[in-house]
Amino acid sequence: MRFAPAAAALSLVIAVQASVGYGAERDPAPRAAVLVAEGRAALAAGQPQKAIDAFEAALAVDPAYTPIYLDLAKAARREGLQGKAIAYYREALDRDPNNFAAIAGEGQALVEKGAVEKARNNLSRLQSLCGTNCAETRQLAATISQGPQPRVLTAEAVLPDAQVTQSN
Template identity: 60%
Template sequence: MRYTLPAAALSLVLAMTGSMGSAKVEQVADPRAQALLANGHADLASGQVDAATDAFEAALAVDPGYVGTYIALGEAARKAGLQGKAIHYYREALQRDPNNLGAIAGEGAAMAEKGALEKARTNLARLEGICGKACAETQELAAVIAKGPTPRVLSAEAVKPQPVVESN
C-alpha cells in the first residue's frame, strides 16, 4: 500500500516522457544546408547528377541530422542508377523519421527498380496505411511498381568473348 502513490507518480512521469519523445516536431535545416540543397535540386533537375550529389553531400556535412538531405541523396543515387546506395540513404532517413512519406516512397521505388517488387509492395501498403491511396507518394510508388524493374545494362567488360584457337 505504501508504494502505490510513488508507483503511480512514477508511471505518470514515464508516460509523459514517452509521449513527448514520440511527438512529431518539424525539423528545420540550417540555412547554409538549405542553400546547398536548393543548388543540388537545381543541378538534379538539369541532369547534372554528380554536381547534385556533391551539393547534397556538402549539405550533409553542414547539417548531418536533417532528414531531407538523406532523401535528396537517395534521389540522386536513383537517378545515377545506384539503387542499392539509394536504399541506404532512404533507410538513414527512416531511422531519423520512421513515417517520412518521401523516404518510404523513395525506398520502395528503389527496391522496385532493383527488382524487389514484393518489398516495394510492402512499402506501398505502408504508405496506403499512412496517407491513403490518393496521396502523391502512394501514386508515384504504384506507378514505379507497375513499370517494373529497370533493365540492366551490361558493360563491355562484363561480356568478354571466348577466345577461339584455330590451327593453321
C-alpha cells in the same frame, strides 16, 4: 499542497511545448540550405554527381536535417546507385518512420533493383498510413505496375580486351 495546481499547470505547458517542438520540422542551417539549393539545381540540370557532392557537403554542415537524405537518395537513384539510395532512404526512415516520401522512394529503388515483393511491402505500408489516394501511394503503385526496367548495356561495358601485337 498549495503549489500542486501551479505545478500541474506548469508541467502541462512544458509537455505541450515539448510535443510541438518535437513534431515540427526545423529549417536547415543557412549554409546547408544554400548547398541543398545548389544540389537541387544540379539535379534538375541533369548533373546527379554534382548534386551528390552538394548534398554531401550540406550533410556535413547540418547532419540533423533529414530532408538532405531524401535528396541524396534521389540523386543516387539517378546515378543508378539504387543500393546507396536505399541506404539513404532507410536513414531518413530511422529518423522519421512515417515519412511518406522515404517509404515511396525506397519502394521505387527496390523495384529498380528488382526486389518487387519488398516494394509491395512498402506499398501496403503507405496504403495503411495515408490511403490509396495519397500521391506517394499512387506513384509507388505505378512504379510497381511497370516492374523493373531492363538494364541498358553501354558500348563501354562491352569493349573487347585490347590485344598487343608486335609489328615487324
